[in-house]
Amino acid sequence: MCGRYALTATPKEISEFFDHLDIDDFPARYNIAPTQPILVVAASEKTRPGSNLPERRAFLARWGFIPGWVKDPKDFPLLINARSETAIGKASFRAAMRHRRILIPATGFYEWRRPPKETGVRPQAYWVRPKKGGVIAFAGLMETWSSADGSEVDTAAIMTTAANATIRHIHDRMPVVIQPEDFERWLDCKTQEPxxxxxxxxxxxxxxxxxxxxxxxxxxxxxxxxxLQKPVAVAVPEEKPPKDRKPDSSQMSLF
Structure with missing residues (x-):
């Protein structure tokens, strides 16, 4: 899964990464958490001058997806991730997969390695970043949820997939990363079906x-x-003998 990430690039860097996207100024964010507003990018209804390609628009959405058919979010679980293997057919994400695919700018994400409880070893946090640095784009889904009083809120989820070998020793899932050459295809919900x-x-x-x-x-x-992103040394847990371990009678003793 992806439960924390960061976006520390400058607005100019993010704008250039998304082909001169028009975005407002904002501070670096080192610890973005669920339910907070996040920057997302979607295809616009307008087309670029001299091209049939749609313009891209940037806006804020709540990190925590709420399907349109939900009546009361308080009675619905917080959906911060969508599994790529099942999102196409899952009721919560089916409509968004077809009509509202987005990109979520990031500079990396955090994941925790959680050893079995019986080992007594505490979870270890990792900062996962692209080796070459810079901005990346997570695949995402969005939905505009409308309440009974007519108010609306844009909500979003990050798509995940099976972890690659670099991440697998930490966690079995990782965010889906869309490469720049695939932005148009991912955002095109008019001609590109799920x-x-x-x-x-x-x-x-x-x-x-x-x-x-x-x-x-x-x-x-x-x-x-x-x-938060400063590397630390990973402590190696000291091995303790089992409590019921008995002395080896085959060994000679000086006492």
């Missing part, structure tokens, strides 16, 4: 990301500075 973009929902290449162990500062949403 079955036409299935091939884009795949793990990133093995050498695309690097995973750096970081401190548990990222666990708290209130921590929002660059220190």
């Amino acid at each position: 079955r036409h973009v299935e091939g884009l929902m795949r793990p990133a290449q093995e050498d695309f990301f690097e995973a750096l162990p970081v401190s548990d500062l990222v666990n708290k949403v209130s921590n929002m500075g660059p220190e």
